[in-house]
Amino acid sequence: MRILITLFLALFCMGCSEQTKQLASPNPVLISSMDIDYAKGFAVNYYDTYKELLVFSSDRKDTLHRYYLSDSLGEGFVKTPVERLASLSSVYAAYIQDLGLESVLMAVDEKDYINAPSIREEFNSREIAEIGSLEKMNHEELLLAQIDLIYSFGWQGKSAVFETKYPNTNFAYAYEYLEEQPLGRAEWIKFFACFFNIEAQADSIFNEIKTSYESLKNLASTAKDKPKVLINMPFKEQWHMPGGCSYSAHFIADAGGYYPWDSLNKMNSTPLDWELVYNKAYDCDYWINTGVFSSYKEVNEVLPDMNLFAAFKNKQVYNNNARTNDFGGNDYWESGLLHVDELLADLIAIFHPELLPNRTLKYYKSLSNE
Numbered sequence: 278m279r280i281l282i283t284l285f286l287a288l289f290c291m292g293c294s295e296q297t298k299q300l301a302s303p304n305p306v307l308i309s310s311m312d313i314d315y316a317k318g319f320a321v322n323y324y325d326t327y328k329e330l331l332v333f334s335s336d337r338k339d340t341l342h343r344y345y346l347s348d349s350l351g352e353g354f355v356k357t358p359v360e361r362l363a364s365l366s367s368v369y370a371a372y373i374q375d376l377g378l379e380s381v382l383m384a385v386d387e388k389d390y391i392n393a394p395s396i397r398e399e400f401n402s403r404e405i406a407e408i409g410s411l412e413k414m415n416h417e418e419l420l421l422a423q424i425d426l427i428y429s430f431g432w433q434g435k436s437a438v439f440e441t442k443y444p445n446t447n448f449a450y451a452y453e454y455l456e457e458q459p460l461g462r463a464e465w466i467k468f469f470a471c472f473f474n475i476e477a478q479a480d481s482i483f484n485e486i487k488t489s490y491e492s493l494k495n496l497a498s499t500a501k502d503k504p505k506v507l508i509n510m511p512f513k514e515q516w517h518m519p520g521g522c523s524y525s526a527h528f529i530a531d532a533g534g535y536y537p538w539d540s541l542n543k544m545n546s547t548p549l550d551w552e553l554v555y556n557k558a559y560d561c562d563y564w565i566n567t568g569v570f571s572s573y574k575e576v577n578e579v580l581p582d583m584n585l586f587a588a589f590k591n592k593q594v595y596n597n598n599a600r601t602n603d604f605g606g607n608d609y610w611e612s613g614l615l616h617v618d619e620l621l622a623d624l625i626a627i628f629h630p631e632l633l634p635n636r637t638l639k640y641y642k643s644l645s646n647e
Contacts, residue, residue: 311476314487315461318452319468321476327354330471332431335455335544341431342450346471355426355447358473363408363422365429367391367606368453371615372469375482381473384408384422390606419443426472430454457522457544459531459617460487466615489618490531493625497533500629504562506534507554507588510570511580516554517546525566528617532624533632534563555585563628564588565641567596572645592643595627599642609640 311321317337322329332342347354363384364373373382374393382399384406385391391400399405406422408415411429419427424446431450440448449472453465463486470479506529509517519525520543521536529536537557541547564586570576573592576583583589597620600608613620619639626636 311467313464313467315458316453316456316464316468317461318455319465321468321471328471330449330468332450332452335452341452344449348474355449355472357471358475359426361423361425362472363406363419363424363427365408365411365427367611368430368614369428369451369469370396371612372466374612375466375615376470376473376475376478378473384419384424386410389602389604392600392602392606392608392611414442416442419446428469428472453614455544457524458527459524459621460490462524463487463615463617486616486618490621493618493621494531496632497531497621497625497629500533500632503533503535504628505558505560506536506628507558507561507564507586508536508566510568510583511551511554514551515548516551518549518554519546520544528621528624529565532621532628534624534628537561551582559586561586561588562593564594565597565624565627567594567644570644571596571598572647574647576644592646594644595638595641596644597641599638599640613640 305327306325308323308325310323313320318333318335320331320333322331327345327347330342330344330346331340332344333339334341345354346357348357350356358381360381361383362373362378362381364370364382365386367385367387367390370385370391370393373379374395379395379399382396382405386407386409388400388405388407391397406415406418408418408422411427426447426449427443428449428451431452440446451465451468453462456462456465464483466483467476467479470476508519508525508529518538518541520541521539522542522544523546524544526536526539530539538547567576570579573589573594576589576594588594597609597613598607600613602608609620622633622636623638623641626633626638627641630636
């Protein structure tokens with residue numbers, strides 16, 4: 278019976294595809310474009326009968342994706358507002374919750390890794406399909422969920438292979454992870470909101486985050502000193518150090534810290550030998566983002582040489598895993614990537630506790646002494 282239902286839905290979707298009509302007018306009139314403050318990876322243009330979404334490569338030299346959105350069903354168009362959504366990353370759960378779109382969520386990649394309380398309530402109250410990642414999509418579950426739009430992160434324009442498998446499903450790919458600025462990454466909520474015609478709501482949310490972030494950044498700039506900050510943990514005797522233009526480097530700088538590799542004029546990480554890192558950061562004041570480690574004892578057992586760093590000796594090591602659920606879903610990579618002002622407040626409270634004396638850390642916590 279389940280197979281028959283699946284076949285029926287597949288045929289139904291094909292029939293709908295054949296009945297679509299062309300919406301593009303021969304002479305579209307550009308009305309306006311979305312104001313974007315920090316994000317570099319997308320643009321939105323509003324025409325008289327539709328809106329156009331553009332997604333760019335990290336260097337903005339290429340347009341990776343182009344989407345046409347309209348309130349009417351038409352060939353080559355995504356009908357908005359989207360009513361049945363599949364979200365293939367827990368990152369977008371924060372968008373869904375803050376925009377109040379829980380009711381349109383019909384499928385996710387994996388339920389366990391999602392932290393958003395309102396979405397977890399939806400899991401308990403109704404059926405939401407688990408369809409897996411793009412590479413291992415559950416075709417039957419996808420068809421049964423009757424999805425209007427699959428929203429996922431992209432791979433620099435190499436996502437078309439997935440679309441050929443599902444020609445009657447709309448796909449949208451986001452590249453917020455390529456943004457250098459924390460606020461640039463958060464601003465992608467405005468791109469997401471376009472598919473639901475609630476850009477004004479997203480703009481309001483982002484502006485609140487932006488105002489808070491910029492205020493905190495200004496506060497950090499008043500600090501008398503800039504403590505040296507080490508980041509990440511070595512893997513197989515190499516330390517993958519983010520470039521000076523990276524998301525992480527911007528966070529450290531904006532929080533009033535000094536990142537020893539800020540002169541690396543790139544975003545991507547550089548693999549460095551342990552000795553090179555030690556020579557440059559043995560006297561670091563703070564150490565953040567320690568991966569799988571939650572205690573000094575764990576680090577000592579696996580990587581005993583880490584106790585040669587000053588921050589380790591002085592118990593000034595912090596990890597970004599304070600909000601991790603029972604299944605390993607870390608809210609730092611969910612709501613934290615939207616509410617970057619909260620992440621910045623945590624880092625300022627760590628590097629300059631005198632500036633935020635009443636701050637209780639939200640996403641970060643010190644390694645335990647056990």
